[in-house]
Amino acid sequence: MKELVNLIEEIVELCYQQKKAEAYEKINLFINEIVKAIVELPESKVVEINGILQNILSAMEENDIVAVADLLEYELKEKLV
């Protein structure tokens, strides 16, 4: 989980700096890793995390890279620590 949190911090910095290509590359990596990691979490938490991940995907579709960073940093991170 600690690695995922570190990865979030890297992604947030890239998103706030509008480095979209690098950010999206790391987001792909993050999603692959979190899917593997959440199987160990209680189901209620998994539901919450999935909801946030859905919102992140919507923000990506909307091309709103700052919203992606916000959701990762202020909604998802606290669920992982």
Next chain:
Amino acid sequence: MDTEKNVYEANMKALQLYRRDICEKLERQEKQKFFEIDTCNIEAAKDGSEILYCSKGDKVYYLNSKYAPLKEAQTWAKKCEVKNINQISIIFGMGNGMFVKALLERIPVGNTVIVYEPSKEIFELVLKKIDLVELLKNSKLRILVSGVNEEELYHLIEREVNASNFYHQNCFVLPRYGEIFPCEYGKFISEMRKAEENAYVQEITLIGLGKKSIKNSIENLKYILDGKSLKNAKETMPPNLNAIIVSAGPSLMEEIEILKKAKGKALIIAVERIVDLLLENGIVPDMIASADPIKAVPASEKMQDVQMVFLTTPPCNPKLYQKHKGIKIVCNNGGLYQNLCLTTGIQEDMVSSGGSVATFVFGVLISLGVKRIILVGQDLAFKNGKSHAGATQGGDPWRMKIEVEGVDGTTVITRQDWAMFKKDFEDRIENNPDIECIDTKNTGAKIKGTKHMSLAKVLEEYCKEEIPIQEWLKEIESVFKESDRKKALQELGLYRDELKETIEISNEAIKLCEQLKDEKGNEDSVEKLQNLTEKLTDMRSRILINDILYGYTTEMQAGVSNLESEGDLWESTKGIFEKTIEVAGEMREDLKEAIREIKEYFGEE
């Protein structure tokens, strides 16, 4: 509500104090419809900060983070970090000011930030609701707002960009701004690139021609001291005199027969390039104008047999000065000429030469107080692939070609340098609303602010009477009387002494640089070096070497960021003093020869 009122009042007060131009333009403007966005508003982020959002169609765009906008702005500014000195950062979008503020906190003293807000509505909203006082006070920041003062972008970049920072510019776009304002963004990028290219061309010209200009000015000193006064020409000019500037555009060929009829009825000033063709066609202009340090001399031998006043500036090609026989009006271009005026107590208006000889003549006519200026052959565009009247080919194929609006509403092809001259004309016309400027060509680039009328019609309407132009020109008084000339010679002698001293001081400075390079950071040596530099800067003769050293030092400054150690710094400083010695020695010799020639020319001891 009261707080909102206070914020707005404080912002407007700061605008009035520090950004008067924006304040006045905002007040003068009528309310405009939203462009590219439908609405904009402010709400509180989760951390309490005020953030912006706007709508476009059914989509809402947030321009800041909804959770932690300050952290977002600070993280964004980190990527924009500026390490070089004298660097320009240009930002598309001002938003709520948070990003700009974060960037300003990271840039070194002496650097400039230019911010361009594409939405006047956003700017007005932010003025009402967010405290911008600190930003408005910041002297490093230039603010441009579309629909308010966006036209200044071109001049601002042109003014700020030089050889030392051309390669150290950064352009940033605030989050979402490029997506929300595609039209404004395209306009902004295009205007920015044009201004940068022009600034670069001007800078390279200054560096390239700096030495030639000053050497020519020294060589031409005898003619300068024998020149006639523009101030006196203004005082004695016949009333209601109209002036025709004859340039070398291809359309001139269509008007050459009609132009003959203007002789004696309007002041005809021809640019040097077209004089041969005019003389071959039996037209003797009243004046021939040139301001170019390297322009070719007209070939026609007829030039020596006719009466034409030579209108010029000190740096003009000395061969042209020599070939022209007769009255010369040498305009005050600042620098050496202005120093000689100050020494002798003479007052001659300074004339800005602009980029071309035609814009120089335009400047002279403004100084003279001519109220109607007629442009002939000022095409500023190619015609059937030809660049100039009488030319057999396009000329200068290496120059970049661009499209501009034509005088007949079509699109015409122009060159980058001509587009710059066009802009120069337009600015001068706009700044002198009491002058009527008539453009007579049928094809070529449209010059905004001019009235379009055929030359035949102009002559019929405005140039009916004979005017004693030749009599006026012959009676113009000299600038420098004999006593003034003696004072000027004394001043030139003083420059020679100072240049000798410059060499001595520079030698001393080189020794200090060598010491500093070895000892690294001896404060006493640094102070001594500063004192020597100040001494050099204060010298009046500095005017003779400044432009040449400028070219050298700006090229060096461009590489300052690459210096690897303090030792490198002192080595490069030493290089400047070595260059100073070389230039001062050369100018001292040139001055010696010029003083000898002046004495010979005026038959003095």
